Amino acid sequence: MKVFASAGGLMRYAALAALAFAFSAAPAAATTIERVTSPGGIEAWLVHEQAVPLIVVSFAFDGGAAQDPDGKAGTAELMTSLLDEGAGPYNSQAFQDRLDRKAVHLDFRAARDHIHGSLRTLSENKDEAFDDLRLALTAPRFDAEDVELNRAQILSALRRQLKSPTDLAGLRWWQAAFPGHPYGRPIGGTLESVPTITIDDLKAYAHRVLARDHLKVAVVGDIDADAVKAMLDRVFGGLPAHAELKPVPPAIVQGLGRRISVDLDVPQTVIDFGGPGIARNDPDFFAAYIVNHILGGGTFSSRLYQDVREKRGLVYSIADTLLWYDQSAVFFGATATRADRADETVDLVGKEIHRLAETGPTAAELAKAKAYLNSSFVLNLDTSDKVAALLVQLQLDHQPIDYITRRKQMIDAVTLDDAKRVARRLFDGGLLFTVVGRPSALANAGAPSSAGAAHPALAPMGGMLGGSGELR
DSSP: OOOOOSHHHHHHHHHHHHHHHHHHTSOGGGOOOEEEEOTTSOEEEEEEOOSSSEEEEEEEEEOGGGGSOTTOTTHHHHHHHHTTSOBTTBOHHHHHHHHHHTTOEEEEEEOSSEEEEEEEEEGGGHHHHHHHHHHHHHOBOOOHHHHHHHHHHHHHHHHHHTTOHHHHHHHHHHHHHSTTSGGGSOTTOOTTTGGGOOHHHHHHHHHHHSOGGGEEEEEEESOOHHHHHHHHHHHHTTSOSSOOOOOOOOOOOOOTTOEEEEEOOOSEEEEEEEEEOOOTTSTTHHHHHHHHHHHHSSSTTSHHIIIIIITTOOEEEEEEEEEEOSSOEEEEEEEEEEGGGHHHHHHHHHHHHHHHHHHOOOHHHHHHHHHHHHHHGGGGGSSHHHHHHHHHHHHHTTOOTTHHHHHHHHHHTOOHHHHHHHHHHHHSSOOEEEEEEOOHHHHHHSOOSSOOOOOGGGTTTTTTTTOOGGGO
16 A cells, blocks of 8 residues: 655656566566465465566465454455554554555555455665565554544545445445345455454454465565575564354355346446356366357457447447456446436346357357467466465466466367356346436436446556456
């Protein structure tokens, strides 16, 4: 969340950008990933790249918002917002001054199943940067003043959500899809739950979740294997050996066939839609990945984009993605349109998805999708941050270390019969819609003349949602 405020920090940040260019010059197949294990038994995947003196450490712990205490949704979110707000002997101001002086960037965030974090530093400052990360993870202060400041910021964001059609559509969709399940709770909590979270709750959450046995680490940059081994024990070795995670039950998307409408006086009507997806470890995953790309995977050639936008001009953009979690899998999409065209848009989306389920893709669509997905993958390797994040995600997905070199073969192996069979499996079970905007009668009385604006959640599609198939 913090920026490089000093002139020296800005100059150093220019060096960080240089590595992105240098790293992107190497083809994906040439990226060598090394498995490194510290003396203390902590494992990391390493890409040793000396082109520019930068180091990125990305990591994740199992846990996330699904581990929030009952009645205290938002605990993980509040906890992660405070990890760089003072640690060890340094209060918030002193800790931020320390980070800024050496152009060290720390970032932490909560997702549904995981706590994610990253460190970015120039290699000449790695010793102090590693100490900063160690303190943030093992000795966060959770000072009362900082807790209240961050709580106020979160509450302010939650109040804004009540007036945002995009946020409301997403919140209502997940509540209806996973009623009574941790996945149905908002990651940021609610106006009722966030005020009840205590400092003791934050400390207890950190102790339960930030542990070595559920830790995945990736390191990219100007650092060798021996130095990584020392870093792993130095930074993470002081964490508890074992997490204390409560079980999260398996869940399947509910509410199929429902359309939930929320009246909100806004110029555009937001539409979220989705249903059950396919798990990452399912043998049909890559067929589903390709079929979903054909339907609405974020490109201008997708069926939803062509039929809903290009042919009928109902929306500015429309896309969908596959999401996979530890205990569920989801197919999710979104768009926005004029209020008086919402019914037509919902009907058209449903019909187009049903049509793909019935007939499957064409051979030409399959070939085009394979070519795009194979050629575009290198875009996930054009910065050190992206590479590190990808390597952590692959570990969370239980993929092999040579996945990058095998990915093309798995995509190419999908046949047209596979695609048609999986299209039926993925899209033939009905949809859950949430529609947020003005009622049709009111909309007809004074509808704006333009088509719907772009949906913020789709830029990029995976950003708000916690993951997108494009990364894989």
